[in-house]
Amino acid sequence: MSDPNKIFKLAIDPHFGTKAIHAGQNPDKWTFRNVIPPISMTTTFKQIAPAKHYGFEYGRSGNPSRSVLQECIAALEDAKYCLTYSSGLGATTAVAHLLKSGDHVLAGDDMYGGTNRYFSKVASKFGITMTLVDFTKDVNMEKMILPETKLVWMESPTNPCLRVIDLEKISNLIHKIRKDIIILVDNTFLTSYFQKPLTLGADLVLYSCSKYLNGHSDVIMGAVVTNRSDLYEDLAFNQNSLGIIPSPFDCFLVNRGLKTLHVRMKEHQKNGLAVAQFLEQHPLVEKTLHPGLPSHPQHNIALRQFSGFSGMVSFYIKGGLKEATKFLQSIKIFCLAESLGGYESLADHPALMTHASVPENERAFLGITDNLIRLSVGLESEQDLIADLDQALKASVN
Ligand SMILES: Cc1ncc(COP(=O)(O)O)c(C=O)c1O
Structure with missing residues (x-):
């Protein structure tokens, strides 16, 4: 094969490395101007007056180490928002909680087994239904999208058969039928360095940070990235309300992993x-x-x-x-x-x-x-x- 950098239509973001190293990391935000963001191992933060604080109150609702990481992941995706969770499946759970009983999910059939298990064995108990489809085939989308379809879940390349879904084509088809359907792409296999689903029509991008983003096989974590403030607000609410948060130490490690x-x-x-x-x-x-x-x-x-x-x-x-x-x-x-x-x-x-x-x-x-x-x-x-x-x-x- 010829030089991989020359065969793709889309160029790699020339500023990616700079963002990975600097986005969210400004030393001026810390009292001692730490060049490397500290691990904020604390469950709670001193308040100046009741309900008056410096942006953090309780460690489940927010933590500086988590904010640093979320800012960096969002920047790498050229996105406005990122939320991190205790695992990739934790991120999946937070997304599923955007739905309600009776809602339907249309999902790619060749996806991570745990995601399939979550929707078919857990979310189903709460009245959420799922249909699996091969998005790489000519799908009759008008037939597959039901009145109660709220979420379309695509993983590309798929796990483990590495099928590639034409994300732009499928997103356009779906949003032509119904604009309000949330389109999610699990981008774990390629990362934002090699694929940017938000530019291809996705509303949400999901990661198992346990994989390439951290890259050192020593942290389990998940993330969701979006440009939509409405979805961000709901996901942030779910992050706190469900309690599926990553630890400050894990945030430090993933933030460090992102640098390379x-x-x-x-x-x-x-x-x-x-x-x-x-x-x-x-x-x-x-x-x-x-x-x-x-x-x-x-x-x-x-x-x-x-x-x-x-x-x-x-x-x-x-x-x-x-x-x-x-x-x-x-x-x-x-x-x-x-x-x-x-x-x-x-x-x-x-x-x-x-x-x-x-x-x-x-x-x-x-x-x-x-x-x-x-x-x-x-x-x-x-x-x-x-x-x-x-x-x-x-x-x-x-
Ligand atoms: C593509 C993909 N998405 C999501 C997950 C779930 O992530 P986690 O193991 O961090 O919960 C995995 C895990 O293998 C995965 O491969």
Whole structure:
């Protein structure tokens, strides 16, 4: 593949690195002019007079470490607002609480298993219904959008099959039918460095910060970003009322992780592409899924909509569960573990691990078979990663 920076229609924000390092971090806001924002480990804040304070009163309602982080994430998305939550699923819960009993959600069928589980097993108890649809196909939107549809949930690229949804096309179609439908995009796999859903028609962008945004696999956190003040007000109310807040220490860590997001994503892209190209020509691999491969069904949408690729690669190993298991027990640099987006390379067996909560018939329909393996390609040396995959593939047939 030619230079990844030259193949995309959309340019990377040339100021991204400056925003990541400076947005929300002004030392002048601290008494001692801390260059690095302090961790505000306090549950409460002294008031000058009853209900008169310096912007913070109680740690659940707000905390300076959280504000610093939220300002930085919003700036990276060129958005007005960001709210962070105790996990990506906490962020999902806060969004679901924008709805009421009887409301309907139209969601992409190939999405994170935990999101599917939340809507089908938890939100359903409160009268919220969900229909799953493959947004990469020609969908009859007039038929799919019900009078009670309030939220459309898209994850792109999807987890784990890395399908790419034409976000602008779908958002336009939906908003043409009904302007009041909230469109949410889970942008966890690409981050704001490589894709900006708010510019493509989304009202909300959701992140599992546990992945690339933090990038160090040591924090569980979620975020929602928006330009809409009405949604921001409701989400902020939910953040406090539901109590699903991140700790000040975790906010400090994610804020620190963001400082190298642009540097890490470039390297994830390079290693991810190298791994995808290696796997695609390997005789023990049935099929490789990566939007950067010309063989990917939505390759052209990716080139138009993204400004880069992350380190996510999925592939079908030749054989079945036996070969997949042998491969996953033979990797040495890649680690068999759930999650993604950290500096270390991970391998996942979606059917038995991250997507085990998706019903078996849905998994089969989506292509989450026993020989599907998802890789989060990290920042180790490219040739070592490829050598590791090669020896594990060979071991899968021994
Ligand atoms: C795409 C995506 N969205 C949301 C989540 C949920 O995030 P968290 O694990 O931080 O709750 C995950 C977790 O794997 C994910 O992969």
